Amino acid sequence: MPVPIPSSQDQEPSLFPEIPRSQIDAARLSSWYHLFRRLTFPTSIIDLDKLGEKEAFLEWLDSDSIFLPPVADNEDASSSSSSSDSRQRRASDASSSSSGSEAPVYRLPKLTEAILQAIKVHGGFVFPKLNWTSPRDAAFIIPQTRGPLCCSVPADIYLLLKSSDLIQHDLDSSRAYSTSHSEAEVDSDDEEATAAAEARAKDMKVELVLRSFVEMNPSRELRCFVRHNMLLGISQRDTNYYDHLQSADSRETICDTVRAFWEDEIRTRYQGGEDYVFDIYLSSDMNSSFLVDFNPYRQSTDPLLFTYPDLLEILQTALRPPPAAPSAYARDLTRQRLPILRVIDSQSHPLSNSAAPAFGSNMMPVEMVEMSQGRNMAEFSQAWNDAVARGMQR
Numbered sequence: 346m347p348v349p350i351p352s353s354q355d356q357e358p359s360l361f362p363e364i365p366r367s368q369i370d371a372a373r374l375s376s377w378y379h380l381f382r383r384l385t386f387p388t389s390i391i392d393l394d395k396l397g398e399k400e401a402f403l404e405w406l407d408s409d410s411i412f413l414p415p416v417a418d419n420e421d422a423s424s425s426s427s428s429s430d431s432r433q434r435r436a437s438d439a440s441s442s443s444s445g446s447e448a449p450v451y452r453l454p455k456l457t458e459a460i461l462q463a464i465k466v467h468g469g470f471v472f473p474k475l476n477w478t479s480p481r482d483a484a485f486i487i488p489q490t491r492g493p494l495c496c497s498v499p500a501d502i503y504l505l506l507k508s509s510d511l512i513q514h515d516l517d518s519s520r521a522y523s524t525s526h527s528e529a530e531v532d533s534d535d536e537e538a539t540a541a542a543e544a545r546a547k548d549m550k551v552e553l554v555l556r557s558f559v560e561m562n563p564s565r566e567l568r569c570f571v572r573h574n575m576l577l578g579i580s581q582r583d584t585n586y587y588d589h590l591q592s593a594d595s596r597e598t599i600c601d602t603v604r605a606f607w608e609d610e611i612r613t614r615y616q617g618g619e620d621y622v623f624d625i626y627l628s629s630d631m632n633s634s635f636l637v638d639f640n641p642y643r644q645s646t647d648p649l650l651f652t653y654p655d656l657l658e659i660l661q662t663a664l665r666p667p668p669a670a671p672s673a674y675a676r677d678l679t680r681q682r683l684p685i686l687r688v689i690d691s692q693s694h695p696l697s698n699s700a701a702p703a704f705g706s707n708m709m710p711v712e713m714v715e716m717s718q719g720r721n722m723a724e725f726s727q728a729w730n731d732a733v734a735r736g737m738q739r
Contacts (some may be wrong), residue, residue: 347500357661358572358573358660358661358664360509360653360654360657361642361643361644361653362618362619362620362642363524363624364524364618364620364641364642364643365618366522368481368512368617368618368620368621368641369521369522369616369620370572370642371615371616371617371621371639371640372477372617372621372639373476373477373550374388374390374474374551374552374554374638374639375390375392375552376616376617377472377555377615377616377617377639378390380614380615381610381611381614381636383727384635384636385635385636385637386555386556386557386559386635386637387466387467387557388554388555388557389459389462389463389466389467389471389554389556390552390553390554390555390556391456391459391460391463391552391553391554391555392551392552393456393551393552393553394550394551396456396459396721397455398453398455398456399551401452401453402453402456402551403516403551404451405451405453405507406506406507408451412450412451413500413503413504413507414451414452414453414456414457414499414503415450415452415525416457416461416498416499416500417525419434421424428446429686445712447601453675456553457499459538460499460502460553460555461499463555463610464496464497464499464555467555467556467557467558468557469497470491470495470557470558471494471495471496471497471502471555471556471557471558472494472495472496472555472556472557472558472559473494473496473502473506473553473554473555473556473687474503474512474553474554474556475506475512475515475516475522475551475552475553475554476515476521476551476552476554477514477515477640477641478511478512478514478515479494479511479512480494480505480506480508480509480511480512481493481494481509481511482510482511483504483505483506483508483509483510484505486504486505486508487501487504487505491558491560492558492561493561494558495558496555496558499519502553502555508699514645515551516549516551518549520645521549522593523643523644524613524643524644524647549705552724553730560651561626562629563582563583563585564581564583564585564587564589564590565626565627565628565629565631566581566582566583566624566625566626566637567579567580567581567582567599567603567624567626567627568580568582568622568623568624568647568649569603569607569622569623569624569625569684570619570622570642570648570651570656570684571607571619571621571622571623571642572619572620572622572642572656572660573660573664574612574619574655575660575663575683576604576607576683576684577656577683577684577685578651578655578656578658578659578684578686578687579599579600579603579684579685579686579687580648580649580650580651580686580687580688581649581650581687581688581689582624582649584689584696584697585689585697586689586691586692586694586697587689589689590688590689591688591690595631596686597689598631598632599627599631599686600684600686602631602632602633602634603625603634603684604683604684606625606633606634607623610636611623611636615639617641620641620642621639621641622639622640622641622642622646623635623636623638623639623640624636624638624639624640625637644655644666649687650687650688650689650696651687659681659683659685662681663683
């Protein structure tokens, strides 16, 4: 059935909606998981405040060195892997050999134990994220034998979090709530406003989310855009060309499946307002969907094969009264049918299988990460230069 279109709007829609803080919080997995538990991956949510280790966790993340919190000696062998043990051992060796000063030790015993328990509950492999964001820019830092961001021990998770730039978004209140009017830019001379902003940042909940790791076919991952409670667009997430997505029948099936899933399961149940983005995963026959995540409808959410001006134009067209036509049937033919599906439609598509890896500018050799353990920037620079010089002499 066609997606219902609101009968009237008070004003012309803007490029981005006004999103209050409460709607941004609604996109946290902890806010919606209980409503959609049967439709999504099994998940453990670790509240750092409740553990009593939020401050220690943030201090560790903010420290200069890439130093991993130690794991208890009695770690369950079934949750260990030789590669992760090796990474921890090399990190420890590198930090202990630091020139001059002893590396700081950040202990997070309760968090480490909670991670171990979650890994055990979820079958030995988990996918980590913070409040809204996964450390996908750091995926290169750990082995990807099962897939990106697949973690089997706490060391994997700590290393991903420490190496990621993206997760800093979740820890900075002014960025995390960047489209919220309650988080407007603070005048540095306004002491009261500055104090209020600092208080909000201190009170912001920090959650580590660990989801059962599921190997997914990237061709069936989709991102869907909702504005004014209308499902406007669906975008392929992976930027490779897939032949089975090209036929008209396949595209119609995808649109019908996503539309039905949104209308039946999400539209009246999601508590994040009328403007949001959600990710889903299609079954192999493309006739059913699995919910992956929600995101606020804002600039920091990647529009993938759309642009936000594209989506605004689709919305404006949908809100415009239909042109005069001799019959209701003729009017239906002239109105665009939502949602609009976009896929990589040729191997020459400008976004198809780009030679540059995603987040390539974030990447560094594992050896460089290991050598940085427990060192400040000057010490690390000297150690790295010495290592390069030794390598050139061989």
